[in-house]
Amino acid sequence: MKAGGDMKTARKTVCVFVLLTITKAMITAGNYRLSATVGNSSVFTCPQKSNITMVTWKISPKVGGPCTLGYRADQNKTDRTNCSDSMNWKFRPDRDPTLEIRQVKIAHEGNYTCEVVAPEGNFHETHHLTVLVPPKPTLSCDDQGNPVCQAAAGKPAAQISWVRESNSTPNEEGHDDGTVTVLSKFTAHSTKVTNATCIVSHPAGNWSASIACPPRKLLFVHSAFKIMNYT
Template sequence: MKGGTNMKFAGKPVYVFVLLSITMVMRLAGNNTMLVTVGKSPVLICPIKGQISMLKWTITPKAGGLCTLVYRTDKNMTLRTNCSDNIDWKFTAGPAAALEIRQVELAQEGNYSCEVASTDGNFLMMYHLTVLAPPRPSLYCDERGSPVCEAAAGKPPAQLSWVPESILFAEETGHQNGTVTVLSKFTACSTNVTNVTSCMVSHPAGNWSQSIACCPSEKTNFFLYAGIITCALIIITLLAVIYCFKLHSYRPCHKTKPPEIAPIHSQQDDTMEVEPYTTYVQKENVIYNSVSDLTVGQNLPQDLCSETRVIQ
């Protein structure tokens, strides 16, 4: 039991030594980034040292499945699994260590690794392939007579600039294949639109520039004049509505009857109504007193006095 335990512990250093040996043998030959324009045919080189026994390319694209190409010298045969027709060995005078991608496409962007087993050891070379899509530039005048610059379907998105300088506002539209369309309109307020303007497109796949002179179209002038006339009519209509509203708001005040005011019953009016009766009573009393005095003075009978008063 004790001897077996010693052998068990002795096996661990041996296992670690083997792993370290494999790690030392597997040397990293390089890790490169390659930029290529869509439609080109890049060639990826895998360095060879010593006499090789096997060569293997492993391709991991961003779109699609894993692709492998294997070359064995002992059997002088090649194997390929799930690879596109435009990916194949690059035949040279020596060993087939190069890989060619004919008319590369955007979907073939990804990682490409080459493993070599030779008498000098194992080697690994890795590539990160980046596929560029040059934009389709165009410069034109829109319906309002303003210059418009467009860089369609570029990867990565193109950079636009104006001469003379403009308030740069770029609108980007992405597509399913990873490309982006960039559109910019010349909006410099201080610059006359009849002057010549230039658009410059900057992209890793190449630069482009073009000039154009745009003039306001007759259609633009028509819409401008129509807008001015419409605004004037709206203002006049609003003023008329306000005037009519004010006019109708004042009319009810003139049509309403003034509130009926109760007549003021003054003390003077009462005096004027009572005064005739008072005068009559006073006159009657004066006549009565005069007759009474006359009767008493002449010793006349009372009946005569009464008749006399009636006659009066």
């Protein structure tokens, strides 16, 4: 009975060892969230290991098909599939497998997963990229003499506020590319207000401006009538 118990214990020990070995072989280094402003560059790091055997970048953008970048140490060879020219290794992949995107576009938004094969195991690291688009702010006066603030084509939608209190409710208009235009009209609580300051808040940067709108002018249209005689 004791021998049988020892064999069961040995089997359990072997199973635990195998599970630990599998766990060591498949190590998830981490999941990260980062953002980049459209037009700028973005860098994605990968687990730094010595004696790398293979590196694979798997990119899954929200728009368009997936692409891959790969490196094999035994062949000292890199390859790419369906990746744009703006997406490439920042350095030599055998020394540093960092990925870089030059001139980030909205279409680059998505998931970037790096898989590294090394003697001590396989390592995965995933980056979730969000692309920011700064809105184009403008401040003007409408025909009624009200200040109008607009933050056009921003991603995500910008927040508009006024320094003086206002009854304004911002209106949003979405676009096909995922950007949003926000418009806010200043409506003062008091007729004594002569100027207003608009503040546009956005993750890519803030903006503010002031304006003084003249009071509404009444326009008189004089019509001249021509009397025609018919005979």
